[in-house]
Amino acid sequence: WIQHVKSEVIQSLADDLDKISVEKSSMGFDLLELEEAAYLVLAEEEQESEDEDEEEEQELNNEEEVIIRDEEHGKEEEENQESSSECKIKEKPQSSEDNTEESTSDGG
Numbered sequence: 001w002i003q004h005v006k007s008e009v010i011q012s013l014a015d016d017l018d019k020i021s022v023e024k025s026s027m028g029f030d031l032l033e034l035e036e037a038a039y040l041v042l043a044e045e046e047q048e049s050e051d052e053d054e055e056e057e058q059e060l061n062n063e064e065e066v067i068i069r070d071e072e073h074g075k076e077e078e079e080n081q082e083s084s085s086e087c088k089i090k091e092k093p094q095s096s097e098d099n100t101e102e103s104t105s106d107g108g
Helices: 007-019 031-107
Strands: none
């Protein structure tokens, strides 16, 4: 029947439908409660996502702290090794001089 209706009738129907306002509460599907529940679920999911992001950020910060401590510890070890090798270098000439003095004093 819609194919045989004049365009003025269709326009009149469209204008009438434009004036109609439908409320969720009048639909009989508990739409307000369902919508509220959906918003609560979304808020809960957002909170969980934020909590997970904070946990991941904290883990990354902890890992960075460990890396920094390891690097500092490595630098300290290098410094200790350098200072101990400097001491050994200083000690070696002294011990060789002592040996030459002992050999010259024994021989003379």
